[in-house]
Amino acid sequence: MLTDTPAALSLKPRILIADDSRIVRATLIKHIEGMFEFREALDGEQAWEALLIDPSIRVVISDLTMPKLDGYGLLKRIRASKIGRIRNMPVVVVSGSDEQAERDRAKAAGATDLITKGIGTAQLLSRLDILSKLVSTQNEFERGLEALVHSSDVGDHVELPSPQEWAQRAEEMRSNAARQNRNFVILNACIGLKHPELDGYPASPPFSVINAIGQLLHRTVRLSDCVARTGENEFTIATGSIHFDSARNFAERVCRAIANANLIGDGQMDLIASCGVVSIAECASAAAEDMLNDMRQLAGERALLGLQKGVTGVIGNEEERLLQQGESLLTQSLLEQQEKAADLAIDLATLLRWIKEGKEEQALLHINKLSVELQPLLNLLLSRQKAGTP
Numbered sequence: 001m002l003t004d005t006p007a008a009l010s011l012k013p014r015i016l017i018a019d020d021s022r023i024v025r026a027t028l029i030k031h032i033e034g035m036f037e038f039r040e041a042l043d044g045e046q047a048w049e050a051l052l053i054d055p056s057i058r059v060v061i062s063d064l065t066m067p068k069l070d071g072y073g074l075l076k077r078i079r080a081s082k083i084g085r086i087r088n089m090p091v092v093v094v095s096g097s098d099e100q101a102e103r104d105r106a107k108a109a110g111a112t113d114l115i116t117k118g119i120g121t122a123q124l125l126s127r128l129d130i131l132s133k134l135v136s137t138q139n140e141f142e143r144g145l146e147a148l149v150h151s152s153d154v155g156d157h158v159e160l161p162s163p164q165e166w167a168q169r170a171e172e173m174r175s176n177a178a179r180q181n182r183n184f185v186i187l188n189a190c191i192g193l194k195h196p197e198l199d200g201y202p203a204s205p206p207f208s209v210i211n212a213i214g215q216l217l218h219r220t221v222r223l224s225d226c227v228a229r230t231g232e233n234e235f236t237i238a239t240g241s242i243h244f245d246s247a248r249n250f251a252e253r254v255c256r257a258i259a260n261a262n263l264i265g266d267g268q269m270d271l272i273a274s275c276g277v278v279s280i281a282e283c284a285s286a287a288a289e290d291m292l293n294d295m296r297q298l299a300g301e302r303a304l305l306g307l308q309k310g311v312t313g314v315i316g317n318e319e320e321r322l323l324q325q326g327e328s329l330l331t332q333s334l335l336e337q338q339e340k341a342a343d344l345a346i347d348l349a350t351l352l353r354w355i356k357e358g359k360e361e362q363a364l365l366h367i368n369k370l371s372v373e374l375q376p377l378l379n380l381l382l383s384r385q386k387a388g389t390p
Helices: 022-032 044-053 071-080 100-108 121-149 163-179 207-220 244-260 288-308 317-325 327-343 348-356 360-365 375-387
Strands: 014-018 037-041 057-063 091-095 113-116 184-194 226-231 234-240 270-279 313-315
Touching: 014 022, 014 044, 022 037, 022 121, 037 044, 044 057, 044 071, 057 071, 071 091, 091 100, 100 113, 163 184, 163 226, 163 234, 163 288, 184 207, 184 244, 184 288, 207 226, 207 234, 207 244, 234 288, 244 270, 244 313, 270 288, 288 313, 288 317, 313 317
Parallel strands: 014 037, 014 057, 057 091, 091 113, 270 313
Antiparallel strands: 184 234, 184 270, 226 234
């Protein structure tokens, strides 16, 4: 594993736990000690300072309700950071509720995952293990690609499974996932070259680039996963027993690493890496014998759509819908989502819950973060109260 500094040489990944509750911190530490190192922060400000000075931190676990700087404020700083290792840091938020509304609000603010305070040890360790490995994926992949592409020893490579071998193993993984009620995901990555000033379908990258990507994918995926080259510029990965968001995060980091790596001598050409992602849940209505083929076809269609639009990154259900309506709509929608996340980081429901929990002072600190739509209503209520109007 590549590391940022000598301080990051520990064999155990380091987790930063930010929570103002000593009991919650102690419970989380009891879950993870032995497999992870840990560092504690009593609020968002302490957590932010720890991130700035400690490059060995791989994952942040943060409460949403903390003094000085709450979880949403910490998320906002992390995602806006100019330091890459901080900006891309996986952040798992801890909530007392597993309601979809709160999960959606946390994701919109930039959270990688949400866990409840009663999560089991095995489940928590599994999620943290995957996320901690994702942190180094992009840098390792980027550096590894450059080294392989520019290496004179082009014969040193591993033969990937054939598409037929991949299909056989992937079907075994899919059937096991269905039988055990676990997740199963297909990732289809398409790579292309495109000149920024020219329109048209992206050209195929050189063989050395495609070969290097295949070798790095083979080294990067888990032993339980399966990757094969399924086209001239296409790779398909089958992965099971993984949280869907973790699969998306892995695909996103690999795509960014491919696009950012210095692989093409022509500075005018852009390397595009688009990855279609499909979960078993999306094809649940298909017959068992058709499900793998349906997932593979859908993932391929999404990757191809992203490649044709010149998009580097993950193409899931929502991205596919937006791209089909126009590339500009995708960009506009993402900007709107970011603005909405900033406005709704602390909403009325959260403030009311804090008040019920006896956190009136903390609620008052965040009243000014209400969305624009709710601010006039709040002003009206306060003005009527001051005037003594019932």
